Amino acid sequence: MIRWENSKYSEKARRFLSKPPEDFPLFTLLDGAVRSGKTSNIIQKIPQIFEFVGNEYLKVFSGYSRNSVKNNVIMELKPFIENYLGGKVRYNNSTGELDIKLFGKEYNCYVTGGGKSDSLNSIQGGTWDFWYANELPRHNYGFYNMALSRLTPENARAFADSNPESSNHWLYQEKIKPYLEGEGKDVFEYWHFTMYDNANLSEVFIKNQEKLYKGAFKKRKIDGLWVIADGLVYDTFNRGKHSITQARLLEKIKKYEIIEFFLGIDWGWNHPTACLLLGNSIDGTCYVIDELYSAKLDFEGVIRWINQKQSEYGKFFSYANCDNARPEQNEKLRRYTNLVIYEEKPKVDDSIALVRSLINYDKLIVSEKCVRTLEEFGLYSYGGNNEDVPLKINDDCMDALRYGLYKYLTEN
Ligand SMILES: Nc1ncnc2c1ncn2[C@@H]1O[C@H](COP(=O)(O)OP(=O)(O)OP(=O)(O)O)[C@@H](O)[C@H]1O
Numbered sequence: 001m002i003r004w005e006n007s008k009y010s011e012k013a014r015r016f017l018s019k020p021p022e023d024f025p026l027f028t029l030l031d032g033a034v035r036s037g038k039t040s041n042i043i044q045k046i047p048q049i050f051e052f053v054g055n056e057y058l059k060v061f062s063g064y065s066r067n068s069v070k071n072n073v074i075m076e077l078k079p080f081i082e083n084y085l086g087g088k089v090r091y092n093n094s095t096g097e098l099d100i101k102l103f104g105k106e107y108n109c110y111v112t113g114g115g116k117s118d119s120l121n122s123i124q125g126g127t128w129d130f131w132y133a134n135e136l137p138r139h140n141y142g143f144y145n146m147a148l149s150r151l152t153p154e155n156a157r158a159f160a161d162s163n164p165e166s167s168n169h170w171l172y173q174e175k176i177k178p179y180l181e182g183e184g185k186d187v188f189e190y191w192h193f194t195m196y197d198n199a200n201l202s203e204v205f206i207k208n209q210e211k212l213y214k215g216a217f218k219k220r221k222i223d224g225l226w227v228i229a230d231g232l233v234y235d236t237f238n239r240g241k242h243s244i245t246q247a248r249l250l251e252k253i254k255k256y257e258i259i260e261f262f263l264g265i266d267w268g269w270n271h272p273t274a275c276l277l278l279g280n281s282i283d284g285t286c287y288v289i290d291e292l293y294s295a296k297l298d299f300e301g302v303i304r305w306i307n308q309k310q311s312e313y314g315k316f317f318s319y320a321n322c323d324n325a326r327p328e329q330n331e332k333l334r335r336y337t338n339l340v341i342y343e344e345k346p347k348v349d350d351s352i353a354l355v356r357s358l359i360n361y362d363k364l365i366v367s368e369k370c371v372r373t374l375e376e377f378g379l380y381s382y383g384g385n386n387e388d389v390p391l392k393i394n395d396d397c398m399d400a401l402r403y404g405l406y407k408y409l410t411e412n
C-alpha cells in the first residue's frame, strides 16, 4: 500500500496532477516504462476528476480482468480515499459494483474486465461520464471502441495507462502514432513516462528493474517504446542460473519439497509431441522435471510414459493441460490415466508473459535431463512479424511448457 504522505513528485507528475480537469480532452493516455507512476498518478487524479464530472452517470473502471483492476487499482484507491480524504469506498468484486462517497457526493461505479472478446456484452447500453482503463493495450478492441462511444456527456473524461506493446498494436496505430504526427490532439492527449518520472523509486530499484528485461522487452518495459518483438522469446533464461542436475532435483522430490506434479502436453505427429512433467514447491518455484519429446508417437505411447513416470517418481500427477487441437487424444488420456485433463489453450502473449515473469524472478528451474526443453529456450524466437507471435519452429516443448504453467499459474 502506498504511503501517500511520503510521496515525492517529479516535474512531470506535478504537471499532470496540477492540470485542471476541464483542460484535459475527452481521452488521456499515460504510457511508458514499468513502475513509472502511471497508475498512481491516475488514482490521485480521480477525486478531482469526479468532482468536476459530477455524479449523474455511471463511471467505469476496466482492465484485462476484474481481478486485475482490483489488484492494480482498487487496492490503492480505497485506502487513498478512505484514509487520506475521509471518503468511503464499497466494492463487491463478484458483481463489480463500486460505490464511492467523497466530499458529500456519492458516485456509482462499475468494475469490469475488458480483455476477452465476450467482454463487450457486459458494457452494452448506458451512458458513462468517466472511464479508467488500466493497462489499455490488453483490452479487447471491440470493448475499447464501445467504451469510447459510451462517453457522451459533455464533461465526460477517460483516462488510461499502458506499457508499450508492438508498434502494430491498434492503440499505437490509431491513437499514439497519429498524435505524435500532430493529429487528433483536440480529443486525445498522450503523456509519456520513464522510471525517472517516478520520484519515489530509488536508483537501486531502477537498476534492478533494468536487469529483468532484455531486447525488445527492455525497449518496451524500460525505455517505454512501442517496438516489434524480435529475437529470443525467453531472452532472460540463463542456463547457469535456471537449470539443476537431475540428481539434486530427485533429492528435492524425495524430501517432499515438490508438492504438486502436473503436465503440459503439445500434441504432434510429424511435428513431435512434447509432454513436460512439471512440479512446484511451496515457495512457488516451478520445476521442469522430465520431458517426452518424440515424433510419430501415438496416444498409447504418451499414456505409457505418464504411467511409467508416476511409478518412477513414486508420485501421482494431478492434472495435464493439453493442446485443444486434438480432442480425441485428450479423451483417451481422460479414459486411460488417473489425471484430470484440461484443454485450455491460453493466448500466446499472455502465457509467454507469465512464463517470462517466472524466469525473471528465478522461479523456473529446468532439470538438465530435459535436453530438448533446454535447447528450445535457446532457439524459440519471435519472427519480427506483425503480432507478438513466435515462429512456429523449435516450439514444441515451449508450447507444452506454456500450457502446463498457464494452468498452474492462473489457478494459484
Ligand atoms: N505518489 C506516490 N507516493 C509514493 N509512492 C509512489 C507514488 N507513486 C508511485 N509510487 C511507487 O511507485 C510504484 C509504481 O507506481 P505505479 O504502480 O503507479 O507505476 P505504473 O507506471 O503504473 O507501473 P506498471 O507499469 O508496473 O503498472 C508504486 O507501487 C509505489 O510504490
Ligand SMILES: [Mg+2]
Binding pocket: 038, 039, 040, 072, 161
Ligand atoms: Mg500500473
